[in-house]
Amino acid sequence: MRHELLLTAIALILLVTDIMLKPSQKPRIIPVAMVLFSIHTIAGFFPAQEGILFGGMFRATPLISMMKNVLNVGVLIILLQSYTWLMKEENRDKMSEYFILMFSTLIGMYFMISSGDFLMFYLGLETATIPMAALAAYTHHQTKSAEAGVKLILSSALSSGILLFGLSLIYGSTGSIYFSDVALFYGTEPMQVLAFLFFFSGMAFKISLVPFHLWTADVYEGSPINVTSYFSVISKGAASFILVLILYKVFFQLIDVWQEVLYIISILTMVVGNLFALRQKNMKRFLAFSSIAQAGFILLGMIAGSQLGMTSVIYFVLVYIFSNLGAFGVVSAIEAATGKINMNDYDGLYITNPKLSLLMMLAMFSLAGIPPVAGFFGKFFLFTSAASAGYYWLVFIAVLNATISLYYYLMVVKAMFINKTETPIATFRSDGMTRAGLILAGLGIVVVGFWSQVYEFINSLSVGLLY
Amino acid sequence: MTGTIPLQYFLIISTLMFFTGIYGFLTRKNLITMLMSIELILNSVNINFVAFNRYLYPDNLHGHFFSLIVIAVAAAEAAVAIAIIINIYRNFRSIDVDKVDEMKF
Numbered sequence A: 001m002r003h004e005l006l007l008t009a010i011a012l013i014l015l016v017t018d019i020m021l022k023p024s025q026k027p028r029i030i031p032v033a034m035v036l037f038s039i040h041t042i043a044g045f046f047p048a049q050e051g052i053l054f055g056g057m058f059r060a061t062p063l064i065s066m067m068k069n070v071l072n073v074g075v076l077i078i079l080l081q082s083y084t085w086l087m088k089e090e091n092r093d094k095m096s097e098y099f100i101l102m103f104s105t106l107i108g109m110y111f112m113i114s115s116g117d118f119l120m121f122y123l124g125l126e127t128a129t130i131p132m133a134a135l136a137a138y139t140h141h142q143t144k145s146a147e148a149g150v151k152l153i154l155s156s157a158l159s160s161g162i163l164l165f166g167l168s169l170i171y172g173s174t175g176s177i178y179f180s181d182v183a184l185f186y187g188t189e190p191m192q193v194l195a196f197l198f199f200f201s202g203m204a205f206k207i208s209l210v211p212f213h214l215w216t217a218d219v220y221e222g223s224p225i226n227v228t229s230y231f232s233v234i235s236k237g238a239a240s241f242i243l244v245l246i247l248y249k250v251f252f253q254l255i256d257v258w259q260e261v262l263y264i265i266s267i268l269t270m271v272v273g274n275l276f277a278l279r280q281k282n283m284k285r286f287l288a289f290s291s292i293a294q295a296g297f298i299l300l301g302m303i304a305g306s307q308l309g310m311t312s313v314i315y316f317v318l319v320y321i322f323s324n325l326g327a328f329g330v331v332s333a334i335e336a337a338t339g340k341i342n343m344n345d346y347d348g349l350y351i352t353n354p355k356l357s358l359l360m361m362l363a364m365f366s367l368a369g370i371p372p373v374a375g376f377f378g379k380f381f382l383f384t385s386a387a388s389a390g391y392y393w394l395v396f397i398a399v400l401n402a403t404i405s406l407y408y409y410l411m412v413v414k415a416m417f418i419n420k421t422e423t424p425i426a427t428f429r430s431d432g433m434t435r436a437g438l439i440l441a442g443l444g445i446v447v448v449g450f451w452s453q454v455y456e457f458i459n460s461l462s463v464g465l466l467y
Numbered sequence B: 001m002t003g004t005i006p007l008q009y010f011l012i013i014s015t016l017m018f019f020t021g022i023y024g025f026l027t028r029k030n031l032i033t034m035l036m037s038i039e040l041i042l043n044s045v046n047i048n049f050v051a052f053n054r055y056l057y058p059d060n061l062h063g064h065f066f067s068l069i070v071i072a073v074a075a076a077e078a079a080v081a082i083a084i085i086i087n088i089y090r091n092f093r094s095i096d097v098d099k100v101d102e103m104k105f
Helices: A002-020 A023-044 A064-082 A089-114 A118-136 A141-176 A177-186 A190-207 A214-222 A227-247 A251-279 A283-302 A307-338 A356-367 A373-390 A393-417 A432-450 A452-461 B006-025 B031-054 B062-092
Strands: A051-052 A058-060
Touching: A002 A023, A002 A064, A002 A089, A002 A177, A023 A064, A023 A089, A051 A393, A058 A064, A058 A089, A064 A089, A064 A227, A064 A307, A064 A432, A064 A452, A089 A118, A089 A227, A118 A227, A118 B062, A141 A177, A141 A190, A141 A214, A141 B006, A141 B062, A177 A214, A177 A227, A190 A251, A214 A283, A214 A393, A227 A251, A227 A283, A227 A307, A251 A283, A251 A393, A283 A307, A283 A373, A283 A393, A307 A356, A307 A373, A307 A432, A307 A452, A356 A393, A356 A432, A356 B006, A373 A393, A373 A432, A432 A452, B006 B031, B031 B062
Parallel strands: none
Antiparallel strands: A051 A058
């Protein structure tokens, strides 16, 4: 409960502080928010009390607080990276709203991950989704941002509706909404399979798996870039965490059904995400489709239904947070400094901005899964877990897809290091906060890969199917 | 329970409402109408919850509470959605989805 209480207190403090500040003093909210959130992130790592609250609606276990810590680290990096953009004149009046909205979505995700029944799960999901639409429409005078907001709120409301219909059928067939009771009474009756499929479709919208991915690219392109990185990393990570928990803890009797569903959806997601990423020229859209393809790989880890499966999913999300935030950090730093967002603007970046290019290269290698960096180990464990459950063909297809993805990730590296242009992006120096965010992401990409204790720690907390 | 409406009737109505909502969401071109279709979906869920609770599990109240929470959340969602739609109107001078198409594949 400490995570939730602390973050709610921080959001309220910021809200009150914002009222008391004069318009000219508004930028002071940024260091306050950063310091408070850093304290919150560090406090999260101290061991917390385990237990069940509100008659089973809220659970706290070491595994769950570790998931929350993973999300916290990601949000901290995003906050640091958004400093330059927040300090722009157009955001001066509303910069505290950025923090408050972001923290309320994070509180929703905490409750969603900690939920012990479907009511709390639904509330957490909506608390995480509704403020996010406001974040997407944050630069409300830009048509693209407004369009992203409306696309996000409508598609997520539809997906919640579908998910809720599934939940109502689950309630009808089991008579309970508590995870532990539903797990006891859940079988493979047609109505229960149908209910599960409704539920899974709703979740697939949130993780942007393939038949439900069409909102992703537009919302990612239209939103402010730091909000985009928040969607692609934190919101996707939180939804993957709760999906793996619910699949393993509630629907374990249905394992034959959801393994088939995951099999098909993960192949579709990887293939479609990769093929569409190939033809993107805008970096935001490119990263959107790359993140769809990465979601396909996450499903690959879930399919095993073993302890290894859960470990590999959490570990991959941790690695993915660092690598994607490395890439988004560079894109956002360049956009804030020059306003350029297309891939061919990156030609010759290495000559003018070598450090940024190196970080971008690290991030791209990590997303593609090239050995020395963390992304390789993330993918490796996902493949191991799927192969250990006997899914050799699926792993084969996934390896093929990883090879395709290598092509487009290396296109970015090629643009920066090899392509020559007469007008490269001029040399610029970001401010301290942004640089700290970039360095943290870069460190994460390297350290998480080499420091095997991270993986072993996650493995010691994970659990397989209950049975 | 002789003389009362059977549970199946409620389920048929709610399923019809659900798919009317999906159909409306996919075919309507006006953002407000799309929002109304979503409300239809959420209300079909409410009917389901309340009917299941009343007929099958009268000794607990989970279904009633769930539908109350769904109503509250639907209100919050509609508030944010309408605010965003007003913003769309200011930017595009229209709330027709065919006009809101600056970003495409």
